[in-house]
Amino acid sequence: MQTLLEAFRLIADPQVVVTVLLASIFGLFVGAIPGLTATMATALLVPITFFMDPLSSIAAIVACTAMAITAGDIPGCLLRIPGTPASAAYTDETFMMTKKGLGAQALGSSLVSSVIGGLFGAVVLMVAAPSLARVALNFSSFEYFWLACIGLSCAALVSASGFVAGLLSLFIGLLIACVGMDVISGSPRFTFGSVQLMGGVSFVPAMIGMFAISELLDSLLNGTARQRFARPQKITGIFHGILPLISKYRRNVARGSIIGTIIGILPGAGGDIAAWITYATARRFSKEPQKFGTGHPEGVIEAGAANNAGLSGAWVPALVFGVPGDAVTAIAVGVLFMKGINPGPRLFETQGAMLYAVFMIFLIANIALLPFGWLAIRAASKILSVPRPQLMAVILLFCIVGSFAINNTVFDIGVMLVFGILAFALSKAGIPIAPIILGIVLGPLLEQNFLTSMTIADGSLIAFFERPIAGILGVFVLLLWSIPLLGVVLQMFRHTSAARPMKLTG
Amino acid sequence: MKLTRRLILAAAATLTLSTPVLAQYPERPITLIVPWAAGGGTDATARTVASLLEQELGKPINVVNRTGGGGIVGHTEIANAKPDGYTLGVITTELSLYHWLGTSPLDYKNYTPIALYNTDAQSINVRPDGPKDLKELLSRAKDKPGSLKASGANRGGAPHLAMAGLLNASQMPVDTVPWVPTDGITPALQLLTSNAIAVVGTTIPEVQAMVEAGEVKTLAIMRAERDPSFPNVPTVKEAVGIDWYLSSWRGIAGPKDLPADVAKRLSDAMAKVVEKPEFKSFMSARKFGMDYADAQKFATFLADADERFGTAIKAAGLAK
Numbered sequence: 001m002q003t004l005l006e007a008f009r010l011i012a013d014p015q016v017v018v019t020v021l022l023a024s025i026f027g028l029f030v031g032a033i034p035g036l037t038a039t040m041a042t043a044l045l046v047p048i049t050f051f052m053d054p055l056s057s058i059a060a061i062v063a064c065t066a067m068a069i070t071a072g073d074i075p076g077c078l079l080r081i082p083g084t085p086a087s088a089a090y091t092d093e094t095f096m097m098t099k100k101g102l103g104a105q106a107l108g109s110s111l112v113s114s115v116i117g118g119l120f121g122a123v124v125l126m127v128a129a130p131s132l133a134r135v136a137l138n139f140s141s142f143e144y145f146w147l148a149c150i151g152l153s154c155a156a157l158v159s160a161s162g163f164v165a166g167l168l169s170l171f172i173g174l175l176i177a178c179v180g181m182d183v184i185s186g187s188p189r190f191t192f193g194s195v196q197l198m199g200g201v202s203f204v205p206a207m208i209g210m211f212a213i214s215e216l217l218d219s220l221l222n223g224t225a226r227q228r229f230a231r232p233q234k235i236t237g238i239f240h241g242i243l244p245l246i247s248k249y250r251r252n253v254a255r256g257s258i259i260g261t262i263i264g265i266l267p268g269a270g271g272d273i274a275a276w277i278t279y280a281t282a283r284r285f286s287k288e289p290q291k292f293g294t295g296h297p298e299g300v301i302e303a304g305a306a307n308n309a310g311l312s313g314a315w316v317p318a319l320v321f322g323v324p325g326d327a328v329t330a331i332a333v334g335v336l337f338m339k340g341i342n343p344g345p346r347l348f349e350t351q352g353a354m355l356y357a358v359f360m361i362f363l364i365a366n367i368a369l370l371p372f373g374w375l376a377i378r379a380a381s382k383i384l385s386v387p388r389p390q391l392m393a394v395i396l397l398f399c400i401v402g403s404f405a406i407n408n409t410v411f412d413i414g415v416m417l418v419f420g421i422l423a424f425a426l427s428k429a430g431i432p433i434a435p436i437i438l439g440i441v442l443g444p445l446l447e448q449n450f451l452t453s454m455t456i457a458d459g460s461l462i463a464f465f466e467r468p469i470a471g472i473l474g475v476f477v478l479l480l481w482s483i484p485l486l487g488v489v490l491q492m493f494r495h496t497s498a499a500r501p502m503k504l505t506g
Numbered sequence: 507m508k509l510t511r512r513l514i515l516a517a518a519a520t521l522t523l524s525t526p527v528l529a530q531y532p533e534r535p536i537t538l539i540v541p542w543a544a545g546g547g548t549d550a551t552a553r554t555v556a557s558l559l560e561q562e563l564g565k566p567i568n569v570v571n572r573t574g575g576g577g578i579v580g581h582t583e584i585a586n587a588k589p590d591g592y593t594l595g596v597i598t599t600e601l602s603l604y605h606w607l608g609t610s611p612l613d614y615k616n617y618t619p620i621a622l623y624n625t626d627a628q629s630i631n632v633r634p635d636g637p638k639d640l641k642e643l644l645s646r647a648k649d650k651p652g653s654l655k656a657s658g659a660n661r662g663g664a665p666h667l668a669m670a671g672l673l674n675a676s677q678m679p680v681d682t683v684p685w686v687p688t689d690g691i692t693p694a695l696q697l698l699t700s701n702a703i704a705v706v707g708t709t710i711p712e713v714q715a716m717v718e719a720g721e722v723k724t725l726a727i728m729r730a731e732r733d734p735s736f737p738n739v740p741t742v743k744e745a746v747g748i749d750w751y752l753s754s755w756r757g758i759a760g761p762k763d764l765p766a767d768v769a770k771r772l773s774d775a776m777a778k779v780v781e782k783p784e785f786k787s788f789m790s791a792r793k794f795g796m797d798y799a800d801a802q803k804f805a806t807f808l809a810d811a812d813e814r815f816g817t818a819i820k821a822a823g824l825a826k
Contacts, residue, residue: 043544047553050784137721140700141693181576184687185661195582195610199574267692322715323692327543330692334550338791343715408570448689455686456655456702 007356010055011364019056020063020361024368027064028376031071031083033398036405037204038068038084039327046331054339058358061335063365065328069307070114070373074380077106079395081212081402086275086310088207088437090303095215096295104381108242109297110304111373113253116246117305118366120257121264121312125319126359130348133320136265141452142464146473147266148446151273152438153480154280163484169431173439174446176201183448184455196411203440205403205412206419210433212399213420216392218427245297252282252302260306264313267323276438278306312362319343319355531591531768535566538758539587539595541580544571547794551624551756552596554788555779562775576600576660578610585616589761591768594620599664599754602808602815607662608826614808618764621776622757622799622807624789626709627729628668629739631722636704640726640745643705647682656705657686657694664754665707667818668728672742674821675750685822698722709754710736711793728752735793752814753795757804773801 010016023045030041041064049057072083077094090110097106124132152170179190180200191197246253256278263274282302283292292299315332317323322343324330336343347355383391403416423433457463465471538556542548549571556567572580577600584595597617604610630640637643647654658665666687670680686703688694691712697703699721706713706722710733716722726745727733742750758776760769779785780798789796799807819825 040544043549046550047557050554050557050788137696137699140697140702141688142702143700183660183689195575195579198576198578202574267696321695321719321721323695330546331544334547334792337793338550338788340791342718407573409572448693452657452686452688452693452697453702455684456697458652 003352003356006353007360010353010357011059011360013055015053016056016059016361019052019060020364020368023060023064024067024365024372027067028071028372030064031068032074032376032380033402036083036402038065038072039331040406041065041068042328042331046335049335050338054336054341055354055357055361057335057339058332059361059365061328061332062358062361063368065311066118066308066365066369067372069311070111070369071376073110073114073304074107074376075398076211077103077110078380078383079212079391080215081208081395081399085203085207085437085441086303086307088211088434089275089279090300091211092432092434093293093295093300096293097297097300098384100295102295102297103384104377105241105245106295106297106300107373107377107381109245110300111369111377112242112246113256113301113304114308114373115366115369116253117257117260118308118312118369119363120305121261121309122359122362122366124261125312125315125362126356129316130320132265133317136267136317137321137323138469139266140467140470141449141456142467142470143473144266145446145449145453145464146470146477147263147273148442148449149477150473150480151276151442152446153477154276154438165431166435169426169433169435170439172426172431173436174443175439176206176436177440177443177447183444184451196409200444201419201440202403202407202412202415204406205416206440207437208399208403209416209419210423210436212395213416214423214427214433216396217420217424219388219392246301249298249301251285252298253305255281255285256302256305257309260309261313263306264310264326265316267314267317273442274306274310275303279303308366315362319347319358531771532563532565534592535568536563536591537593538567538569539580539584539593540569540571541573541577541584541595541598541600542571543573547792548596548598548756550792551789551794554785555596555623555758555776558779558782558785559775562778563771576609578604578612581612582610584759585612585761587761589618589763589765591760591764591772594758594760594772596756597759598756599811599815602755602811603662603667603819606816606819606825614805614812616762617759618762618769619801619804619808620758620760620769620772621780621801622755622797622804623776623780624756624794625753625797626711626755626795627727627733627751627753628665628707629710629713629727630669630672630725630742631698631706631708631713631717632704632725633698633701634720634723636723637725640740640742643725644676644678644746648678651679651682652684654683654704655686655702656683656707657688657697657703658691658707659688659694660690661685661687662819662822662824664752667815667822668752669705669707670822671752671814671818672728672748672750674818675748676746680822695722709795710739714793733795735790735795752818753797753811755797755807755811757799759804769801776800 027041030036031038042061045060045064049060069084073087076082076087076091077098080091080095082088082091094106097103179197181198182189188198259278260274279299282299283289286298314326314329318329318333322333324333333343341351399416400413403412406412427433453464465474538552540549540552553569556569560567572583577598581597581601587593601612601614605613637646656669666685673680673682683705691708694706695716698706710724710727713722717724724739726742727739728751729741730751732741742748777800
């Protein structure tokens, strides 16, 4: 109790309050600008934190990332430029909603579910951090390999254009992920002697190209470039009708929050996979899966909750063992060290009040998302009233700046263009884009963990089932893959046996 | 007499002409290229150094992260920059490796060294239920070659080379303790605590939280003498009597052929930066090893590091 009161006193400090406010606004701006990520926002904050007291600097990072991740959905929804790899999972869905004039509903529902997911993650962090972190440490490359398989399998489930098209798209993504230095031997693959490609295809420019540039090309060639967007809903109604929607899909919110937290806690898996997996589970368990991909809020709500829940989850191993769960917490761990707060289990004893104050900041930042997010959405939605030709010019400009900014290289603008044209051609052929992104994100994770495991096991495949958690996950994955295949084989068998029974026996 | 006066005049003229040139550098903002991602250790040190160097030089210093290709992209860019003092960079351990590994022809000779500001010695870590000291670890490995696996970085990364060098110095083939390449320390620690591997090689600050948590213990540090920040950790020489040490390093450098006056101005400024309390408190708070060397000593250091890493790379069988 004493620690709690002390924690309250700490966060009531005006400097902390002002910092949270300013960092929130900063996070919103950075997140809403296409191509600038939450990680970048955090990195930009670091030099400023030199001048802050420890609590303020952590508060700034927490508030800034929560805002940036949520604001990353805004350009994705309105302009089809996903702000983060996580929001790429449902960018097409929200953009379809915008086209139907439901942009405000899409953003509003993802905002509210984000807040709920974020609060859930924060509460889990407060209550169970030390014990959960120890569980997470039991995951080795064998378990991560199977998790990556589950993540990839979602591509086939997510794809609205069907199983085969989704799979094809996924394999294109995996092929792109092969470009660059081989994870084990370090030898270059598919780089054609280019130093720029040694580190692989830069992900953000590729993502911007595939969504935004292909969309621009499409509307130019279709002649829709001169038409206006569908008349948007009245903007005041961002929260109008959202609560009934959230309560209708409360199962999705709950499932998204739980899965997001669990995956967030595993170091290195991160919130990106969480959004994809939850979008897939939403579709799998939906009563109306046929509506997915046509502008349906159900998957957006579940994945939105998972996104922000995962964000808090990533702090669990970071605070307890100094093992960061994602790029943002990696930076935050650095800041903690610098402020003399060394992450570790002793942190919970020696700096109890400070730690609880940090947890409270999580709650405050997530609650502050509501008004701030509302303002951001309200301001951003005005974009759609800009005449489309002018708007498209600005989008192109943002795409170029965003692609350039991530690595400060002109080469990445070329990457963006190439991927824009590729994605345009693919979508003309009826192949979905989203699974490519998933392939690029998870390809390296899959390969790295497979090869690491093989090295550890001296090349024995049995080892993938020898550890208890890995065994369970492995059997689950095999079932996931074999059940649809069995169905197909069974169907084919019935079909052929009915048509030509002799052929089979003879 | 006349001649002397003329000489004085000429000298005065040269001085008035050249003094402003000297005083003028830097007359516009300087770009500091960091070959590693924003938020990493190198980036953190670079941003601190940049903000303090800015105070010394009186012009803004923009930190630019040029990542990719295991640091090759950024290092290449620093080496290829115009040698006018307006593009500098942070060069790191990897520069001692590229040309040995054959990944890039770059080496320290492509740069004008300005100042070394950090070195971190490698260490050997195991689970608390693992071998009680380095001696036991090495004898266990010798008895059953291949049974203990180690990790901590990619193949050819400093931790891998440190381990290969140690095995080499102990007269053991390097595959006695096979290396499992990972994407850095985080996944390696994860493999150690989940009982998938037995040894993690890295710098001590990276594992400090885990050591305090009782999940990891450090057996030895690869340093010539004990690290004053970790006085309880024995050196390799103390533990097993083998003279092997290896450190990763970070420093500021410009492209080759930087004008001597510019290099001097920067080197002098860096000498003041490393003395600043902000720098010291940052480095000790983040547990980065503070190790300063001026331009000349940095050049010697680079030549020595190049040779040591060369030995380790050849031992690991990675030399091209």
